[in-house]
Amino acid sequence: MSPAEKEAVQSFRAEVVEPSMTKLVVIDFWAEWCGPCKALTPVLEKVAAEYADKGVVLAKIDTDKNQFIAAQFQIRSIPTVYAMFQGQLVADLTSARTESQLRTMLDQLLRQLPIEGEAQAQDAELEPLIAMGEEVLAAGDAARALSIFDQLAEMAPDHHAVLSGRIRALVAAGEVDAAEAAIAALPDDVAKLPDIERARSALSLARSAPAVDDLAPLEAAVAANPDDFQARYDLANARMVAGDRDGAAEGFLSIVAAERDWNEGAARQQLLKLFEVVGLEDPWVSAQRRKLSAILFG
Known part of the structure; x- marks a missing residue:
């Protein structure tokens, strides 16, 4: 390598490779004459700044001034954007041209890599x-x-x-x-x-489902007439608001089992909303989903 190439390699190692040992380095290959590069730059700079506390840094490589480095990465068109972690390329981010697209790709990488931020x-x-x-x-x-x-x-x-x-x-x-x-x-x-x-x-x-101070009248109505689906639905809602998710789920499931299409499937829809509130990954939700599936497809 020529002295200039050695200097370029040393600079790249200091500015890109070494930071990538603990951080996710977004490498932007660009040139002054490149119109699309200039359009992409504000997007990269904004998102990188937002993700700085998550361990993301932006490194810009001018391909005209760093032709040797660009050649090592086989850069054939610009802008080209890569992500590097621990000295290895881990993703091609070139297709991300909007803030939303870039955030989505970075979020995925940050979930997968042990970034320190x-x-x-x-x-x-x-x-x-x-x-x-x-x-x-x-x-x-x-x-x-x-x-x-x-x-x-x-x-x-x-x-x-x-x-x-x-x-x-x-x-x-x-x-x-x-x-x-x-x-x-x-x-x-x-x-x-x-x-x-x-x-x-x-x-x-x-x-x-507004709160109900006294559940006794609804419980009495259901006991007197189990086919009063509106009373059963209101009771399940009241129990849900009161924090009794087991009682609420039992009520909604009983309606689905007896008349799944009652009120255009209102009981099933309300139950699914309850699942979202509790959290779809919660073991309780998994158990209730199995009960619902058994009713619908058993």
Whole structure:
């Protein structure tokens, strides 16, 4: 190698390879004369800045000034964008031309790779605290759960799981308007995340099933006439709002078993919403899904 090529390699090693030992380095191969490169640059810079605390850094390689490096990577067209971790290329990000596309690809990589970033360290610290809040919420202690998630929100105001837990705790505590306002205040891209959709489902359920102070009249109505599906549906909703998810699920399932198409499948739809609120990966949901499948397909 010529002295210039050696210098280029040393620079690349210092600016790209060494940082990639612990971080995900997004390498942008570009040139001053390249129009598409200039259009892509703001997208890369913005998303890389947003993901900096997650261990993502952006390295820009001018192919005109670094022809030797570009040749080593067999760059035949620009812009070309790669991701490197621990000195190895782990993804071709060239097809990601919008912020949304780039975020999706980065999120997938960050889930798969042991990247060291401030956000990952914070997640590790918050995980047991969030789990505690979820357990308290599942146990029906809405006030205590809300207190826990309020404290977590002070620590991590933008954490999606914390936002979701706090909104669902507000719903469980009967503060439906506050929960709705919290969702409305979220940025559009955050409001579409699965964690927030789970909270939105909880809000939707609360709007469709207001709290009932005394369940005795509904229980008496069902006992007197088991074919009164509206009473059974209202009782299941009331139990759900009261935090009795087992009783709610049992009620909805009994309606589906007796008359699956009653009220255009309202019981099954409400049960599926309850699954979303509890969390589709929750073992309780898996067990209830098996019961529903047995009724529908058994």
